[in-house]
Amino acid sequence: MKPPPIHPLDSRHICLSGLLALCMLCAAPSWAQAREVRVGVYANEPKILLGQDGQLSGILGEVLGEIARQENWRLIPVPCDWQACLELTQNGSIDLLPDVAFSAERALHLDFHRQPSLYSWSQLYSREGAKLKSILDLEDRRIAVLAGSIQQDYLQTLLDSFGLHAQLIPVHSLAEGFELVANQQADTAVANQRFGDYQAPGYQLRGTPIMFQPAQLFYATRKGANADLLAGIDRHLREWQDSPSSYYYQTLQRWGGERPRLLVPSEAWWGLAVLAGLLLTALAGAVVLRRQVDEKTRHLKASEQHLNTILDSVEAYIYIKDPELRYQYANRKVCELFGLPLAQVVGQTDERFFDAATAANLHDNDRRVLLLGERVETEEVNRSPDGSLEQTYLSVKLPLRHPDGRIYALCGISTDISEHKKNLEQIHRLAFYDLLTGLPNRRLLLDRLQHALAQHGRNQLDGALLFIDLDNFKDLNDTLGHDMGDRLLQQVAQRLGSHVREEDTLARLGGDEFVLMLEGLHPQHPEAIAQIETVASKLIQVLAEPYALQGRNHTSTASIGIALFSEARGTVDELLKRADLAMYEAKAAGRNTLRFFNPQMQAEVSARANLENDLRQSLAERQFVLHYQPQVDAQGQLLGAEALVRWQHPSRGLVAPGEFIPLAESTGLILPLGRWILHSACQQLVAWAADAEREQLTLAVNVSARQFHHRDFVDDVFAVLDETGANPQRLELELTESHLVQDVETMIVKMGLLKARGVRFALDDFGTGYSSLSYLKRLPLNQLKIDRSFVRDLLSDPNDAAIVRTIVALGGSLDLQVIAEGVETRAQRDSLLRLGCQRFQGYLFGKPEAAQRLEQWSLPAGA
Structure with a gap:
C-alpha cells in the first residue's frame, strides 16, 4: 500500500527540492565513500x-x-x-x-x-x-x-x-x-x-x-x-x-x-504501565461480579418466558435488536415471516432476511433510535433477498434504556399495510395519470409546474415548457377511426418518454396535446436556448419517423411551442398561454417545426440556424483557409508555426474562429472541419519538406476534445499522413487540459499509438485548467504552452511571474520543451528569457498570415 498522494500545489516545492538534492549530489567529491x-x-x-x-x-x-x-x-x-x-x-x-x-x-x-x-x-x-x-x-x-x-x-x-x-x-x-x-x-x-x-x-x-x-x-x-x-x-x-x-x-x-x-516522556510510559496493572485488578473483580450476575439471570429467564407467551399472541411483528443491529428477540409473527425458529433468528442481522437496499434502510432507521435516542415511526418497504416478495410495514421503533439513561437496545413493532398501500396507489394513479398513455395528466402537470416555478425563483436556474401538438391528427381519427388514433397517441408517448431525462416531466393534456417541462437549464439565455433547441429538434425528428398501425405505415409530424420560465412572469397560466401561442406560430410557419415565444429568442435561434447552414455549405465548398503564426527560439530562429483556421465567408468576409468553432463543436461539424485542417496542414508540411531551408520546421495543429475522443481519430491521422506523405515527426498536435476531463486512460493509449508513429504532442493553455500532475507525467508530451493570460500581466503581476517560473521548472524536470504564447512586446520576451523560457509565439514575431508570408518571414526589427 502506497502513501497518500502529495497535493498538486506542493509539487513545485518537491520539484525544486529534488533538483537541489541532485545538484548537491553531483557536487559531492568523488573521494567521499x-x-x-x-x-x-x-x-x-x-x-x-x-x-x-x-x-x-x-x-x-x-x-x-x-x-x-x-x-x-x-x-x-x-x-x-x-x-x-x-x-x-x-x-x-x-x-x-x-x-x-x-x-x-x-x-x-x-x-x-x-x-x-x-x-x-x-x-x-x-x-x-x-x-x-x-x-x-x-x-x-x-x-x-x-x-x-x-x-x-x-x-x-x-x-x-x-x-x-x-x-x-x-x-x-x-x-x-x-x-x-x-x-x-x-x-x-x-x-x-x-x-x-x-x-x-x-x-x-x-x-x-x-x-x-x-x-x-x-x-x-x-x-x-x-x-x-x-x-x-x-x-x-x-x-x-x-x-x-x-x-x-x-x-x-x-x-x-x-x-x-x-x-x-518516559514517566508517562511508567504511568501507563501502572494503569495497566490497575486494569488487571479491576478485571479480576469483574470475574466475581459475573458469577453474581449469572445467578440473577436465572430468575429473569422465568419472567421472560411469561412475556414471550403474551407477545406471541399479538398479531404484529415485534422484535428487539442490540446496538450491533442483531436480533435479540423475535415473536411468533417475525419467525413465521422469516420461516425460521427463534434460535436461528437470534444473532442474525437484516442482511440475512432482506435484500441489500432494504437492510441498509432498516439500519438507518435503527441507528436513529440507538445513537440519537429518537422514537421512529415510519413506513418501511421490505424486499426478500431475491427481490421476489415486497411488503410495506408501518414500523414504530423505541429505544430501550438502562436506569442511568444509556440505550442498550431497540424495540420494534411493525404492522403489515401492503394491501392498504396498493389501494392508495391505485386511487392516486386514477387521479393524477392519463389512462391511455400512463403519462401525468393535466392536474399533476399543473402541480409540478407550480413547484418548478417556485424552485426557479430560488435557485435562479431556468426552465422551459414545450407544448407539443400533433399535426393533422383529426384527419387520422376521421379516416381510420379513434382506435387507430389511440394507438398513435400511445406510440407518440413511448417515443417522447424514451428521449427525455428522468428529471423532466412529460404529460398529456388531452387529445393530441403533450407537454414537456424541462428544469435545471443554464441561467444565461444563449446557453439555455441551445439546450432547448437541441431537445426540441430531436423530438421533432423522432416524431416524424413512420408509425406502424395495423400493418400499415403512417407518417405524422408535430409542432412545438416553447416558453421559458424566466419570461413567464412567475405564473403557471402565463407560461401555458405563451407556450400554446408559440405552438400556433409553429403551425403557421408550416408545421413540423418549433417556435420560441420571445421574438428576440426566435431571432437568435434563426441566426444560429442560418450560421449553421452557412457553415455546412462552406464545408462542402471548402471556404476555409489556414493561417500560420511563427514560433521562434531565444535567438530569433524560426522553429515552426501554429496552423490557425479562418472562414472565408462569401458575404461576411474573413470570420475569426471564435465565432464559428463553438458552433462546429456543438453540432458535430468540428469532425469534418478538423479532418480538413489536418489534411491541409500536412500538405503544407510536404511543401516545406521540398525546401531545404524549411524542411526542419514543425507545424502545430489544434485538436478539439470532441475530435480527439472520436473513436476513429487515430485512424484518421494515420490516413492523412499516408495520403499526403507528410513527415509525422514534423507534425505537432496541440491538446488542451479540457481533454483530461473524460477517459484519461483511453486518451493515453491513443497518444501512445500516434507517438509511436512519430507524431509530437503539446499541451496548450497550460496552467488554466485542472490537470493532475499524476496524469501529466504519464502523457507522452513534447511541449507545454504557457497560456497568454500569464504572459499578458507578466511584468505587473508577481503571481504570473511565479507561475511561469514554475511551469518552466516543471517542463525541465519532465524533459519537456516550454513555449510561451501571446508574446507582444520585447519586455515580455526579455522577462520570459530571465525566467528560463527559450521558445516564443506572438504578435511580436508575427501575426497569423498566409503560408506565402511565413516563407518570407524574418525576425522583426527590435525583437
Missing part, C-alpha cells in the same frame, strides 16, 4: 516494508533513508521475516533492524539508541461481529501472535494471571496472522496498533477494545557494534522530533495522518 549499512526489512506496513523499487519504505524506512542521505550511508535492504531478522541482527549479519521494542532481555544481545523512533501499543483485531470486549472474552479463543515477539510472552502471562485457557498460534508475520483470522482459522490476531489500523480494513477486520503493552520502538544493532550509527540516528531524531515541520513529522502524516505532537 558512502558507508554500507545492511538493514533488516520485514513486512510491517506502515512502519517498515520493502518498496516496489527494492528500497526501504514505510515510516521507519523513509526516516532512516533521509538520515542515511545526510550521513552519507548506503543502505542495503536485507528482506527476512521477523524472527530471522532478529537472529541476523544478533549475529551481526544485519547492521540495523528497525521497529524493535526495547526489553531487558533483548538488551543483553542488542544495543538501542536513546531517542525512541516511534510509540505504539499492542491490540487485538478480529472479524466484524466477534464479541471481544475485554480480556475475559478470550476464553477458549484462538489467538494468532508473532513468534518470538514480546507480545507472545506478555499475552501468555496475562492469560495465566486470569486463569483463562486460550490457544496461541505462532505466526512468522503480522500479515499471516491477519490472514488466519480472515479465513476463520483464528478468532483474533495480535498486532501493533500502527500495522493493525493500517491493514485491518483490507482483511475486513476491526480493532477490539483489548489493548496492552505500550511500547517505545527503536533501531537495534548487535551488542557492542555500530555505536556511530546509533549516535547519528539519535542526533537526527532529537532535532526532528522538536520541530513539527520536520521530515520526521511529514513522513508520519503521509503514512498515517498523524499530526505533530509533544513527545511522551
